[in-house]
Amino acid sequence: MSTFVSLLSREQLERLPERAREVVEYRKSDLSLNHIQGCPLGCAYCIRHTYGLWDQHQPRALMSDADAVEQLIRHRYFQPHVTPLQIFNRATDPFLPAVRPHTVAVLQDLDRRRLRNHVLVITRHQMKLGDRDWLNQLTHLKITLLFTYSGIDNKQIEPYPSHVAAESLSR
Numbered sequence: 001m002s003t004f005v006s007l008l009s010r011e012q013l014e015r016l017p018e019r020a021r022e023v024v025e026y027r028k029s030d031l032s033l034n035h036i037q038g039c040p041l042g043c044a045y046c047i048r049h050t051y052g053l054w055d056q057h058q059p060r061a062l063m064s065d066a067d068a069v070e071q072l073i074r075h076r077y078f079q080p081h082v083t084p085l086q087i088f089n090r091a092t093d094p095f096l097p098a099v100r101p102h103t104v105a106v107l108q109d110l111d112r113r114r115l116r117n118h119v120l121v122i123t124r125h126q127m128k129l130g131d132r133d134w135l136n137q138l139t140h141l142k143i144t145l146l147f148t149y150s151g152i153d154n155k156q157i158e159p160y161p162s163h164v165a166a167e168s169l170s171r
């Protein structure tokens, strides 16, 4: 078992706020997978402050990607080919350099299982030209990519520039 970001110890896991330990979240409209938590981009409105992870700027893993996918597909509300999914949408960005390999691993794992669920991937970070290659090789999942562009130029609200998302979208 390996992770590209550091893996939390059992003791560190037990110290997390209760909601942060919820790796698969039922959100009425979908199931959301969040076993990587932490983001350096510093948006003032980041939802992770609502469950005690505001100061977590470095992404960390609560478990391996394989274990997280198992939790997801064993969730009582998961239906193969039907349940909409989201990945890394509440505590990190799926295209951060350290998080990207986990995004790839999770999506490839689901795709190898020939699952046709819809998966929403939302990023404000940089999508590289090479990302198109592995994304295009996913033949079963239905992926939607959304790029967060606010145009806010107040660094106290959004330190990370919006033009990155615009450039990603152009790719």
Ligand code: SF4
Pocket: 039, 040, 041, 042, 043, 045, 046, 047, 048, 090, 091, 092, 093, 124
């Ligand atoms: S990019 Fe997303 S996870 Fe990162 S700080 Fe902004 S809102 Fe939070």
